[in-house]
Amino acid sequence: MKKTNQLYEGKAKKVFETDQPDLLIVSYKDDATAFNGLKKGTILGKGAINNRVTNHLMKLLEKQGVPTHFVEELNDRETVVRRVQIVPLEVIVRNIAAGSLSKRLGLPEGTKLKKTVLEFCYKNDELGDPMVNESHIYAMDLATKEELDTITRLSLKINEILGEYLMENHIELIDFKLEFGRLADGTIVLADEISPDTCRFWDSVTQEKLDKDRFRRDLGGVEDAYQEVLRRLLGE
Numbered sequence: 001m002k003k004t005n006q007l008y009e010g011k012a013k014k015v016f017e018t019d020q021p022d023l024l025i026v027s028y029k030d031d032a033t034a035f036n037g038l039k040k041g042t043i044l045g046k047g048a049i050n051n052r053v054t055n056h057l058m059k060l061l062e063k064q065g066v067p068t069h070f071v072e073e074l075n076d077r078e079t080v081v082r083r084v085q086i087v088p089l090e091v092i093v094r095n096i097a098a099g100s101l102s103k104r105l106g107l108p109e110g111t112k113l114k115k116t117v118l119e120f121c122y123k124n125d126e127l128g129d130p131m132v133n134e135s136h137i138y139a140m141d142l143a144t145k146e147e148l149d150t151i152t153r154l155s156l157k158i159n160e161i162l163g164e165y166l167m168e169n170h171i172e173l174i175d176f177k178l179e180f181g182r183l184a185d186g187t188i189v190l191a192d193e194i195s196p197d198t199c200r201f202w203d204s205v206t207q208e209k210l211d212k213d214r215f216r217r218d219l220g221g222v223e224d225a226y227q228e229v230l231r232r233l234l235g236e
């Protein structure tokens with residue numbers, strides 16, 4: 001597998017084309033941003049940790065019947081994935097109130113939600129990823145009804161699988177963000193990453209934050225928290 005030209009550079013990853021038209025290589029960076037790029041920094045070792053944690057979780061999901069873009073980990077930072085057309089939605093799944101939900105609805109962080117909350121945001125940096133509902137999604141043709149049904153079903157299934165698996169490792173899955181893509185034949189698969197950058201992970205005993213909120217909120221111990229997630233999930 002050979003990298004050819006760079007297709008795209010995002011805030012946390014670069015994406016390269018390869019000598020096979022349906023395969024891409026994702027390369028994870030140590031760069032960290034928050035608040036739509038307003039806050040910038042570096043989290044040493046983050047790229048490698050997010051790459052390995054994402055692949056570990058994607059393999060677990062695949063085994064349990066969730067289709068993903070994952071193909072093969074190449075090295076610490078790089079992974080081969082299937083080429084998809086990204087559905088321009090960020091799907092947020094919430095089990096416990098935190099972050100923007102706490103702010104918007106006045107729910108103290110840590111409040112258990114009686115039912116899982118699903119939110120959709122229109123993936124558009126210039127607009128700051130505004131929240132949209134089902135009717136906005138159809139009005140703007142961001143996804144079809146059939147696609148959104150699949151995305152909803154898979155998101156809830158992913159929440160069940162990850163929530164249970166993480167709890168076995170003493171991590172509480174507070175909330176997380178997913179992105180989905182379309183394969184050439186239209187099949188919806190999980191894409192992007194599942195990592196401490198895109199999830200809220202709290203120690204299930206001490207409630208200590210083990211995720212990017214340590215960077216967003218200047219809590220210190222950012223690198224150690226990412227390392228701890230890697231250790232708990234991959235045993236190193």
Ligand code: TMP
Nearest residue numbers: 098099100101175176177197198199200
């Ligand atoms: P929020 O509480 O700030 O809306 O974040 C909800 C979840 O989504 C949290 O686990 C962090 C994740 N997230 C991203 O992965 N990317 C983003 O751009 C934002 C705003 C949140």
